[in-house]
Amino acid sequence: MSTWKIDCIGKSPRLRNPILIEGLPGIGNVGKVAVDFLIDELKAEKMYEITSPTFPHSVFVNEDNLVELPRIDVFYKKLGGNNRDLILLGGDVQPVDAVSSYEFSEKVLDIAEQFKGKEIITLGGIGLSEEPKKPRVYCTGNTRAIIQKYKNKMVNNQLYGVVGPIVGVSGLLIGLAGKRKIDAISFLAETYGHPMYLGIKGAIEILRVLNKELKLNIDVKRLHKEIKDIESDILGKTEQINEVPRQTTLNKLKSRFGEDVDYIG
Amino acid sequence: MSTWKIDCIGKSPRLRNPILIEGLPGIGNVGKVAVDFLIDELKAEKMYEITSPTFPHSVFVNEDNLVELPRIDVFYKKLGGNNRDLILLGGDVQPVDAVSSYEFSEKVLDIAEQFKGKEIITLGGIGLSEEPKKPRVYCTGNTRAIIQKYKNKMVNNQLYGVVGPIVGVSGLLIGLAGKRKIDAISFLAETYGHPMYLGIKGAIEILRVLNKELKLNIDVKRLHKEIKDIESDILGKTEQINEVPRQTTLNKLKSRFGEDVDYIG
Amino acid sequence: MSTWKIDCIGKSPRLRNPILIEGLPGIGNVGKVAVDFLIDELKAEKMYEITSPTFPHSVFVNEDNLVELPRIDVFYKKLGGNNRDLILLGGDVQPVDAVSSYEFSEKVLDIAEQFKGKEIITLGGIGLSEEPKKPRVYCTGNTRAIIQKYKNKMVNNQLYGVVGPIVGVSGLLIGLAGKRKIDAISFLAETYGHPMYLGIKGAIEILRVLNKELKLNIDVKRLHKEIKDIESDILGKTEQINEVPRQTTLNKLKSRFGEDVDYIG
């Protein structure tokens, strides 16, 4: 039984100098929330579904009361004009052990290279002991050049001493990309470090950075307003959240965001 | 040393469009109790014994004071007439780690396909914080078609938001069957989520559903009465239960149910 | 790097219908203490040293202040006359995970079969919540025949319901031997289930059984007396024991028993 099962969905696209953006479950789920929003907003198209025995040995029940294996999906979006295209990596889980986490990250870099992708952006959270009012966004990367490129007033690049090790795929992709001479940067937003917390505010701050730098033309203000509504909904149902798994909460969020995209539930 | 040792017991049967029913140890042991009862009541015949180094590295002492390796067994039952035959999967354990759980589930699907089985039913429990008076049975599956097929007044198919991930073989079989285009459904009965608890009531509710849907002609009432006797026995000996492993308690139950079938001890 | 490194010590002996006796660290270290005593008393000769990356990744400092890898050793003893010869398996450790424990047990059975060994005896402890005055010895095995053979007034064969699963090599050897049609029995002595406790009394009771059944001509009384002295030594130094690892305590015991055999330190 092979470790990584990668199913192709539709025809392989031709992409223009693409940037790969990763956001998987992690601290405050900041990266996952941000990438899931991007996939929705940009109406990105799915090209791969990845399942693996190194993912948790459990299944989710989705909104249609159907069972789904834990899965990581790869989407793409052609932005048109002179813009670089996007490869978007989102999903339900991360590989559970260290060796699989390295292996998976190498697979992701293989996918980037297959499309001649020469830049990686990973998204994640920095867990604080309480909810930040206005989360700051930090960045780190594998070359001075890429940090210089994305440095702006919205992003703080003095991360040294602020965080400990960056754990999981978001960190490994940066490190392993360096060995392949692929520039890679990580945007990390402050968030509340509680396992049930959805770092929506942090995700928005990251989206604002990406929107500006990658010229995505997302209406972040609208996003901001809608999320505020959802948040107050959620905060009013705290007990319920604690009983229902995070997966469900994410689906609720998503069903609120318009098109019922079939990539999580 | 190969991961899965599958010993054939007797000649391989010819089965008619069989349904594979799985019930292994899990929450409240609901699935295991239900399948063990089915094997007894239907006088099913064993066709495979599966042992594996991915099972716990320990052995059980059975009622004959003999040692047994942890084992998962596959039985079959020809129901005759126009009925579809059954493949029944029961045992002492589940594989201990995620990768083995995936691998084992694929092996089980291989067995189903080898007999041209086109339907899987997995049985399990939903752990509540106290013992339910009248456990409800829920279902979920990998296609709308199979849920529609088994939908009836006894089964609730609104599982979304009720449970978190379905962990282990009962969940993976449904998810992985979907990748092979095999319809699969899971019946999950409410039970008390305590590790020493035997979810007999939940198992009975599931057996009633299976009895009706699969026309098994099991005398569920008799089952119900006998179990009530056993239960009061057990409840009167709570302390003793806590000292003796669950394995023993199950054997006690079984020896009460008539023929001494040699599939657990 | 191969999983099991088996170094031969000296020439391979010719053994007469040998019985393999296993005693590794476990509950109360009963099995280890008993086999280590047998190796000393019988002046058994070492034939294999087994090291493995599945053993703990640490080394011991022995009485000569030299480092030793964790090791499992195989000794043999020709008993002469009409007696069956012995293969004795003792050591510092057990494999740490389930898969390695299965693999190691198969290796041990390979060794037994290589010498046409047709009988396995494993030794272990049954952990009680306090120290037993006069430990009872129980047995279980993989055939009625071998239990019948060793049944006597000193051994209780009603183990069912007394213990839970028998964990580790002592249990697996019995179960896996059954698959090879090798008769195997386990003698388990009651002991105090504390990790620092040395189940010497339990080991003595097992040695009395083996002495009688296998006609070993060990002076158990002398053993008994010497051990009593050591025990009172140890009990007078309880605090010291808690600071010094168990390994050291075992070495102390051993240096007391005469010849400085080079099999542990």
Place this chain on the structure above:
Amino acid sequence: MSTWKIDCIGKSPRLRNPILIEGLPGIGNVGKVAVDFLIDELKAEKMYEITSPTFPHSVFVNEDNLVELPRIDVFYKKLGGNNRDLILLGGDVQPVDAVSSYEFSEKVLDIAEQFKGKEIITLGGIGLSEEPKKPRVYCTGNTRAIIQKYKNKMVNNQLYGVVGPIVGVSGLLIGLAGKRKIDAISFLAETYGHPMYLGIKGAIEILRVLNKELKLNIDVKRLHKEIKDIESDILGKTEQINEVPRQTTLNKLKSRFGEDVDYIG
């Protein structure tokens, strides 16, 4: 994906009868601190960078705000004259599981043998419940000869009963070297067994031993003085240390020691 990625840095040197000295993170980080100091002081040159999926699946942010994979590096130093050359092994991490720890140790011995290295020195700490005023240095090894060679007034070779098992690469290298007939010794200095503690005093005591025995001509007094300054700095910022990962603290130490050597951050 291969388990060990060994990147060569520059040309392979010719070394004169080299001694390999290992110091990786461990109790009090004594070994790591000592070897890192040696690499700095001797201006040793890097020859290998080792990364592996068996290292923790996380990355560090260094002083330049760039990401680095966890790494173990191999340096060499030609001491000139009649002195034996040195191979120095230092790094951020140890392999996380037992099997990888054995495998990595064998790889290190392969490197030693490739340069015809016939002696191994490993460095580590003995964790005490409080900070020792004047840490003692103990030694153990795999032959009486090497202990005799390094025995002097500064080193206590009565380690038996003082420590339990020596865990990790420092211990395994000694044990596994024995199987290859390579003499190996371990110097262990007393230190405070707290995970955030940097065993600088212990490291200094070990450096004094190495300085004398290997004629390294290090100015230990200067080292001693500089470290005292740093230590008082650190002790004045205890709370800060607890928030910032140990990695950072080590880098602080290092940036204090002159040349910005590119081996950790």
